[in-house]
Amino acid sequence: MVAFEGEVPTNGTDGPRSVSRRQQNRLELLRVTIAEEQSKTGANNTSQKHKARTEPALHFDAARDTQYATASHLAFEGVLTVFTQEWVGVRAAAGSIPGAKLAISKSAVLDPPTIAALLNFLDDKKIHTVLVQGFSEGLMRAAKAVRIGRPETRICAVWHGAIAAWCLDDERALANAFLDLASRGVFDAISIMKRGAHLIHPKAVPYLVPNLPPRVGIRRLLAPGAAQKRTALFGSWNNTWKNMYANLLAAALSPRIDEIFTFAKAELPIREAHKIRQTNYGDRAQHFALLSTVDLALNATVVDCHPMIELEAISVGTPVLRAQLDLDFGAGHPFEQLMTVSSPHSIEELVETIERIASVPSSEISDIIEDYRKLVETTSFERYGRFLQEI
């Protein structure tokens, strides 16, 4: 799960001042380590300013976790969504969910006052259900504390990682711990974000619980494809399953794309490499601004669950070059038919799909995207409504 969730750091650093991705990761790691140690030693109470700049181990209703949430919905009344601070992908997914939020540091140690604060929060907000998104040691401790401290509270948990990632020791260990909590009754119901994975555990529901698109509030300046210069964005990590080079190659080779933005450094052995421009992720607002002004999001990945980059793109009306996600809804929707490749490894198919997307009139493609966004949102609300009621 680690490798899948740490897509892009959203630590609020800005373009021209930001350091390299690797440096950012190190800084983030150092900051988290210090925060954790402070939470253990109680050393973070002396400087107000320092405290303000370091995220607390338990962060309730942080602005970053609530500002892009969809409007309140009956399914999430009395529900607290809990997730890991450092898993930015899952955190972004949790950020789209309405209602109360709690971001927990991945290795947070819950001392008695912290547990008391958590239980008081549940009481104050009249929480009857805790929805665990993703997994980490911190989340495990919080879930156990809630089960012991408020045994009547329902706890449902969603595993966001693909089974293929269990090749990683850390990921597999977390998956085992996750399933163990379900077996021991800490979790009342679980969802695994891959079709058919419910066979793994009796408490797993047999349907997918898709992520919600965020409510961004940005109107596009121009409909996709309406600008004279057509642009695309690859907005993920450069790693094996994100398939960055295949996406970039296809976009660069497509005569329909004039300029390609990427957050990761890319070197292509082709003449069209000049189309590629590396930019900064900045923060989520900056990411949304860029996403809303490009004509295509590139996300034909090798392994994925329900990627936030796709949901973010459809939230701002941007089409997505995508691979088959094997979802259990939306098959046959024009969005899927138009934008999905059968093989993310085929540069030729990727180029053809880009051509196909670009050939659709702007207004028509906007309607397709909006219709699909509504489908995802409706499905997500309906599935969450069922999942959170599972016994």
Place this chain on the structure above:
Amino acid sequence: MRRICFATFELAPFTGGGIGTWLGNTLEAYCDTNAQIEVLFYGRQTISQAEFGAIYPSVILHVLDCGRSETNLLSPDQPGRPAFHSEKMWESYIIMRKLEQLERDTGAYDVVEFVDWSGPGFFAIQQKRLGASFQATELVVRLHGSEGVLRQFETRPWGYQNLVQADIEHQAIILADYCVSHLEANARHYQSIYGLSEHWLKSCQIELPPVKTAFQATTTVAATSETSLCFSSKFQGVKRPGLFVAAAAEFLNSEPSFQGSVVFAAFIADHNEVEDAEDKVPPELRTRITFATSANPDLRNSLIRQNVVVFPNAFETFCFAAYEASLMGAIVVLNERNSAFGPGTPWIDGRNCLKFDGSVAGLTSLLRRIFSAEETAKPSAALAPITYEHAVTPYWLGRRNALPAAPPITRHAPPPLSIVIPTREHPGQLLAQIQALATPMSKDWEIIVVDRGSRDPATTHLLDTMETLPALDIHPLGTLKIVRCTQASNFAMCANRGIAEASCENIAVLPNRQGDYSEFALNATRAIASGSCDVVVPTIRVTDEFDGPAADTFWIPYGSAYRTGLFVNRISPGAFVARRRDLETQRYDEALEGEWTWDLLLRLAYSDHRIMVDTDRGIHIRREDFDHWTSPPELKRRRQVEAVRRNAWRIPRRLDLPWTALGDGELTTAEWHFEPRDVARIKEELEETRMSLETLASARTVRATLRIGKLIKRLAGLQA
């Protein structure tokens, strides 16, 4: 029936002081008129409703405890007490909120009257001029003696608190619907000190206040060798107790035939003045010069009515004590240099008072003549008590010299506005800001983005996209222009470029990354278009990286900070709305290296432009950006301070710069409040470093490593 509310911190008989005396007399004299009189008391003393009702049965009392947080008056997103560095600012703010609550709950007042001292009306007047509240109410300031005026006659140093106080009371006097003065001479004095216009003077209501005495004499007492000399004013620098004691001592030493005593029967406003007066008494006269500072009112009245009462006061707006003394039959001696005792006032030398030239020698000489052995030489022989009648109809029942009221602020379509957005990078915030502004936007609005050499592809892509937008019929914006400058340009150059491109009468300068301005810009433009003000600045909420708004990190501007603004930027960190013609006259100074907005708005303030603070529509600025606008390194800041002052000095202005501008003020304010920023920053960094070290030292891995190191050393020692 008309409704009037007096906001006050003094009220007789519950408190001492001239303002309390005036208000007590006023409530008593006009309680039977066709008006509902109410009092909003915000002083420190406790006044019980029962006692108040017994003394003023027809008056309604509202009590405001400014010392408490008064959370019932504030919504969670409004600044509380910690947001205000100045106590007087806070008082003015919470008084405004209390009056808003009263307006909501009980309906609009016809008149709300504030005292001038400490500027309690500052925020309420701002709210009215911004169209937020009090639209059917006349907001009035009575000239009792402001800090800014009184200190012209005293030798106190400036400090941060009284700089702010002088600033807000000054603005309340300028911006009130009109002022009320007991004497025309006093109004003219204010006009001179504050450089106020003839229009201001013409609108000023002049009316003699009610004076109440325990006893009314028909004749003035005759001076004999046993008659005492009395000082019945307050111990306060402007009342000149030192002059009185010096002249009295001279007189006692030079006139051995005089058998009377010298008595101070005065309230204490300043304990230093009491000590100074006591120190000045020569040892041989200690038994004849006495201090009856705690005299009860009856004893004080009997002392006054039988003796010579001296008022060496350098300045008064009225001086109730002098009128009371004369009416009770005392021989009243007045400083003729004091405008309240001068021409055009009821005081006539030789008829109802005796005047001296304001010097010790002059007073000594006059006392000698008063107590002269020759009856014919006594100037007091012809004196009679003053003939005095207060205004029969107070101004709130029938205003004289009424000028046309300001037009109400319209709520119709937004007036045309050019929005200049200087920016560099940060495309996310730029797009969000533009889209937020589009909400209240009309087709008459235009946005001018001035980019200072952005290089990030995401930014240039956004600018390219915006630049190539077609006729905008697919977007609700009015018009959008992109102006591209190079990185070599500074903020001032970019802003001036944007202003030059603007076509609307009003301009909002809204730097990128300073939050959502849409509501602020809309309301400010309406207020400026209505003519009720010239510049509007927002209240700032400084947000943290993770938490969003933090309740205690507001940055409250001081409006036209005439005095404070000569030392620090307390006007605006960047955002404001103003008229284009003013920004074309007073352009950003492109030669500065920072503090451009401070400089520009201070020059506008000094050239008679009224700067309002919108406390209802705050904008959010991230801490790092706020620091960028307001906190350059200390050495750089000091360079800007010099230039900002020089610029303010050079422009044509009616108001004299305070003498503190010569240098002492900055020292005072820096010591008082503004810690040098480099020092603050270094302290903060040291603290962070210390915490990091502390954390690392207690980390399990470090502790384990140290233990292993010790173990290795021990093993090595054993082997050796």
